[in-house]
Amino acid sequence: MKLRTSNQGFTITECLVAMAISGIVITAIYSTLHSQHNTYSKQEQIVAMQQRLRAAMYFMEREIRMAGYDPTGLAVAGIQTANSNTIRITKDITDDAGTGDPDGDTGDTNEDITYALFDANGDGDTDLARNDVNAAGNQTIAENIDALDFVYLDQNGTPTATLSEIRSVQISVVARAERPDRGYTYNNTYKNQRGHTIFIPLAGDTYRRKFLTAEVKCRNLGLE
């Protein structure tokens, strides 16, 4: 039997087998990395959605709680609009120069605020706006907010449509992820604290969503 000498190199069969094996290994590495990346960006989107939702709630709770703040008794501050999708509140927290001294009006920066949904970029989805009529106007607080719902309660915790009777406000917000998640099909129906439906995703919708609700006591209302 003749031994193969070392300068014979690889046979075609050996080369083909080597190429096939490396092809399989590269495919395996690629698909692992690809699925890790997918998982990562999904998690990133969920975290970003939660942060947007918390930021939205933080702003609204803080300002709605201050509705009617009027230490001089001259500003006639309070809840000015109380719709299920829009709230407008006024408070006297500063003066024309912004020193932080109430001056008996609600015509200064951060004193007359409306929260509502609008389409920030004209891209067909709704976003949360904070409108300061005395300053910057409409500003986007959180993008991709599907639902914003307010319920107004009197001193007994009963819903009321009378502005002067409002003592607390229930705020409910539905946020959605920036991009759809193919393979995600759970479609919840979102309800406010009164059990009223505030958002139903369309059939076949694959966006992930988060819901948050809170009740804010407006401690400056009904003091007189």
Ligand SMILES: [Ca+2]
């Ligand atoms: Ca002023």
Ligand SMILES: [Ca+2]
């Ligand atoms: Ca003022």
Ligand SMILES: [Ca+2]
């Ligand atoms: Ca938009």
